[in-house]
Amino acid sequence: MNEKKEVGEKAVDFVKEGMVVGLGTGTTVLYTISKLGKLVQQGFYIKGIPTSKQTEKLAIEVGIPLVSFNEIDHIDLAIDGADEVNRELDLIKGGGGALLREKIIAKAAKNFIVVADSQKVVNQLGSFPLPVEVVPFGFEMTMKHIRELGGSPKLRQKNELPYITDNGNYIIDCVFSELKFPEYLEKRFNMIPGVVDNGLFIGMADIVITLDRDKNITIYKRGQDLIST
Ligand SMILES: O=C(CO)[C@H](O)[C@H](O)COP(=O)(O)O
Numbered sequence: 001m002n003e004k005k006e007v008g009e010k011a012v013d014f015v016k017e018g019m020v021v022g023l024g025t026g027t028t029v030l031y032t033i034s035k036l037g038k039l040v041q042q043g044f045y046i047k048g049i050p051t052s053k054q055t056e057k058l059a060i061e062v063g064i065p066l067v068s069f070n071e072i073d074h075i076d077l078a079i080d081g082a083d084e085v086n087r088e089l090d091l092i093k094g095g096g097g098a099l100l101r102e103k104i105i106a107k108a109a110k111n112f113i114v115v116a117d118s119q120k121v122v123n124q125l126g127s128f129p130l131p132v133e134v135v136p137f138g139f140e141m142t143m144k145h146i147r148e149l150g151g152s153p154k155l156r157q158k159n160e161l162p163y164i165t166d167n168g169n170y171i172i173d174c175v176f177s178e179l180k181f182p183e184y185l186e187k188r189f190n191m192i193p194g195v196v197d198n199g200l201f202i203g204m205a206d207i208v209i210t211l212d213r214d215k216n217i218t219i220y221k222r223g224q225d226l227i228s229t
Contacts, residue, residue, distance in 0.1 A: 001215055011079045019047075020076050023036075023055050037059070046065075049105060052101055055098075078106050080115070081115055085205070094198075097131070107204065113208075114207070118211045132172045132173075133165055139172070141194065146189070151174035186201075
């Protein structure tokens with residue numbers, strides 16, 4: 001079973017005609033975007049706003065009309081993947097390097113749906129290294145301050161050069177032996193000069209679509225238990 005496809009395509013059930021939809025980044029939401037593209041080709045009308053250049057390219061390929069922030073006053077729904085999800089529906093994101101645009105779009109959306117295969121569901125956040133987007137200027141000093149928060153920071157690299165985000169920044173991946181107080185840490189990281197944002201998404205997801213142990217689609221809604229399988 002392709003879990004990413006199952007959960008990614010299920011999210012399309014929440015998209016209604018005429019919506020402005022935030023389009024996330026990654027190999028799970030790719031299935032959402034592809035299915036939305038097929039519907040658009042059959043006459044279903046939506047507008048998309050992408051969270052990365054990679055997603056922008058994919059959305060254009062599948063035929064989803066795109067808008068930018070200066071053309072809209074709201075986003076109805078954002079759909080995105082995650083690297084980790086806990087039972088409170090808090091997330092670590094940014095494995096794909098798009099955390100800043102993803103957080104801007106998730107925050108702007110009336111509803112934020114996360115699509116996550118069963119491997120992503122954890123009791124406690126922090127096994128996945130926390131991505132932190134930093135400006136290149138003085139990043140060595142920024143890393144020093146990040147280390148003071150208890151993690152082991154490592155500059156993300158691609159082809160032996162610093163990985164560059166769509167915003168022209170670097171990503172520091174931060175390994176924690178135990179990531180305690182994620183709500184505090186999300187805010188604390190962003191107080192370090194040079195940090196643009198971090199991959200903790202606390203209190204943002206409204207719905208998580210995943211699979212249970214028996215591989216049934218399972219939908220969790222913030223503040224409620226399971227709403228359907
Ligand atoms: O945060 C992200 C990109 O910045 C992705 O949503 C996250 O990495 C999950 O990706 P995938 O669906 O490929 O496992």
